[in-house]
Amino acid sequence: MAALECLRDIGLEEECLAQATASQNMEHTRWCHSMAGDEYARIHSWGHDPHRHGDYADASPCDHVDLPQTLAEPIMVNRARQRGWEIRFSTALLSFDDQGPKGVTTTVKEVDSGREYAIHSRFLFGCDGGRSQVVRQLDLPLLKKPGQGIALNVLVETDLSHLIKSRLGNLHWCIQPDRPYPRWGQMCIVRMVKPWHEWMFIVLPEPGWDPKIDKEPTNEEYMARIREWIGDDTIPARILGTSKWAINEVVAEQYSSSSNNIHCLGDAVHRHPPFNGLGSNSSLQDSYNLAWKIAYYMRGLAGPNLLSSYSIERQPVGLGVITRANQGLRDHLACWTALGVTEPTLEASTAAFNELKAPTPGGAARRKAFKDAVAGTAREFHAVGQEMNQRYDGSPGIYFDDETEPRPELPEDPVLYHQISTYPGARLPHAWLNTRRPGTPISTQDIAGKGRFTIISGPGDGNHQWKAAAEQAGKTLGVEVKCVSVGYACDWEDVYFDWERRREVEDDGAVLVRPDRFVAWRAKAMPNDPGRKVEEVLRSVLCLGEAGKQVNGAT
Template sequence: MPPSVDTNIFPNAANGTTGNKIPISRICEARGMKTYHSDSSQQTPGEVETEFLIVGAGPAGASLACFLTSYGLKGIMISSAPATANTPRAHITNMAALECLRDIGLDEQLRELSSEGHCMTHTRWCHSMAGEEYARIHSWGHAPGRKGDYEMASPCSPIDLPQTLLEPVLVRYAAQNGFNTRFNTALSSFEIDNEGLIIATVHDEVSNIQYKIRTKYLFGADGARSQVVKQLDLPLSIKPGQGLAINVLVKTDLSHLVVHRRGNLHWVMQPDKEHPEFGWQGIVRMVKPWNEWMFILFPNRDCDPSTEPSKEAYLQRVRDFIGDDTPAEILDVSKWYINEIVAEKYSEGNIFCMGDAVHRHPPMNGLGSNTCIQDAFNLAWKVAYVHKGQAPPSLLDTYSIERQPVGRSIITRANQAFRDHFSVWEALGTLPKEVEVRRKVLSELREANPEGRKRRLALQKAITQTSHEFHGLGVEMGQVYHGPGIYDADEPLPYERRGRAAEDDVLYYEPSTHPGCRLPHVWLNKVIPTKPVSTIDLAGHGAFTLFTGIGGDAWKVAANQVSEELGVPINVHSIGFRQVWEDVYFDWERLRGVNEDGAVLVRPDRVVGWRAKAVPTATESSCNSRLSQAIRAILGLHSEGNL
């Protein structure tokens, strides 16, 4: 646990020996939080003050705290949990999320903690871990025909990082950089006072004391049972769920089995055997190579979700899935439901929700924590700019406008990925209730007749379709924003996906500098080569970035003037032959979408906000005018005048 995160300030309070006699001022003093006192005419005695209150310390809340601290902002983060995640729920961390964390220098630390690509080579379908294999598919950028797509898309690479390892890094970084982080502290309710500030009532479960936190901003990152979403009564789009799943965390050394079965996901199906209702089939997921695993069991339709199998029953099913006499120990059992839920909007006033609080779905495609982190990255710079007076409050409206469609798309994709597996199950004969029927279907796969050939083709087609889950680069990287936070008035045509992405936008990502797209990754260098630098690293870090090239000096002058005029940081980088940055592979030439003297303006979250084809034919003041107009539009200044 991070040294600044305490969960036991008053050890006797938890068992009730001190009751409610501990003054709130003592708790706040011990916890390093500011309190108001009765000599103030505007605040309630004993009330804690902060400008930013985050509810939830999971991937969404903790990453938001990290990103806010990068702007020098400090606040309080609370969590009803006693500590960071105790089970490795989310695990695939994709390149889009890593680019966000790279902005504050955490990507390398997380990579060192992770299981890298060599552990993620395949997804498999098998009779057991030790037994026969039905099929396998390359995953997460390891298909020979897809490796280049991943390398061209980002300076990062996908990693397998269990939530148990991710969360402590985020919480520690946030706590050490200004977010007072408190576990065992639950949000009870909140209200808006006459000044428009938010009064949150929280319960300290260690001291058994309830107190209030007065804040300007409230962030609901409190998961699928979000109290913030519930009290805001945010409208939810709810589709029928797809049932129960059971996570069984197991300590077992399977290193002898994975030598020729390398991969982090192994679907286990035994249609030729009787099976318990609570686990007719499932997934064996690597947590730590190769001695800690999550056995994800799927109950059949006849299973009563209220029944609780014995530990011995779970252990027997684990042994069935392993398939040999390897010792195994169950560490934890938990249940979850396969949901398809998204909030219709993510915010109201100065209250913002993110992560599982607003989008709930199965873990297919590995989109959960990744989307949480990207929600936070989108919101943090907007909050910082508004809070510092660099943008009007209307900029905050673009958070929901931009991220809610992303949330809707990822819950749809994740649930479709789960449904895609139905075809695999059908081809392998796992669906019929009678074991004799299942055995007949499975044996049919071996037969040299039209029925056997038809079933083998069905299996091949079904396995191939799962590439949309395990190689869904497009859904990970191809998000495009629309709305007032994007200025596309200079674009002759609306955005359209091109190339392979136009044919399949789940599988393929085609980088573009069209406003609303993420900044393309391109490796650059100096004329006398040093360490390569990505365009991703030149952008972000809390500032707007303007990319130009040969003949674009007028944009540099304009950027300086507009930055001074609006009080907004703008970094300028010139790319081209004998410019500050050399386009050594000519990739920027191919992707920039403007002339050499054109301009590509990138927001602090590395999303292209606007671009200009070339330097205007008039004077340098035209560059100034156009750049100023674009940034004003993105920040929402065009409708509200100068701040």
């Protein structure tokens, strides 16, 4: 949801939704013997639990959708080209030279021709994945925990639409404890890519299997195992591609060079399995956080310390992501144990698996263990808190000085539950708004963003003072500051009174929102001189210091 909000802000939401699998097709995650065979259990996922749906609806105007990188990347590449960017594929990074105030010179090589050449730029962004050369050359310190082995991806074209009506979901664990298996293919997750004819079979080998030592499967061996996981030999299937990846638990201690000329994003600085669906989503939010800061700095509207805030704000998020994603995988161990997967022999696995059906105390205990294990995966499939509870503490890009109380504690389970707050450094709360004569509703998220600062004020005479303050401060600093009033007889009507419940300021107070829709500052009531106060806060958030900068960037 949070990543889709970023795409919504830059006008790409509709195009993404047109390519994505809709939320209603992601209703369940299942555990089964095969796609066509027996089902052991299922769990509501991604906000579809009737007991949790409201938590998701309160958190965001966007719904969960499934948009694989293979479909998302062309959308973003096309947008970049439309904005004048040149995209060069089949080009390898060789090295770079950080030249301080002069920028960065990067040497690259055309893979097809072998031609090498240099590119000079003001900044270099290392978005080069889990084997990031940029991170290596910068020698960014990495926090590492032991990995959890290797996984194999097999992209398969097979039409399973006739099976899905009664098995609706985008993730299906295929586990066969009562059957022999090759060491490279103990079990798999069948992940929908394109409904319902393209699937990724994410194959988990037996612990200890190593492709550097053990023979990798051929396509014929892959297909034989995949047919067992499909469970119906009459269904045509074709392998489109294979790959392998390491199940890592790695995060960089910092994301940027000391010069702030080089910034790393995405898998380059946080490497983890895809559990909780946090990978590309976090990468998009890294980019969204950094983009406006680079733009303001390049236009002379912000000081260099604002660039430092990128790593300060996003590194703790990345640490949380890799921790949660790896714990999500570990949470499944209890399911495997209850099903008999972890037994040392096929005979023992089969006996444990069959015990699930037994009308005995042992059977009852195993069934309860499996039920509890499935419930224990909720932090993967209902983790609205993990998605939305980012809090930017200790950042120069946030103004905390007017807060008289510490930040409220997160919910008892911050993975499962989202804390809605306007405390500086929190996400702007979502609330539906409309006009006095109702039209199409919009979110508070929609009145902010768009590359500018936004002041959200309330009803009454105060909103006129806030509008004047926004205009005055914006003119002085050369930045766009939009002021929008929300409430009775305001620019936007608070139709459900949700904003009033969530804003945590008085009618004559206001909330200042950064271009990335995080709260920069709030005034719980009208200050004595709102124009001067808004300018003071903006100077601080933009790291301009006392003298500030002229619009042209000269000091």
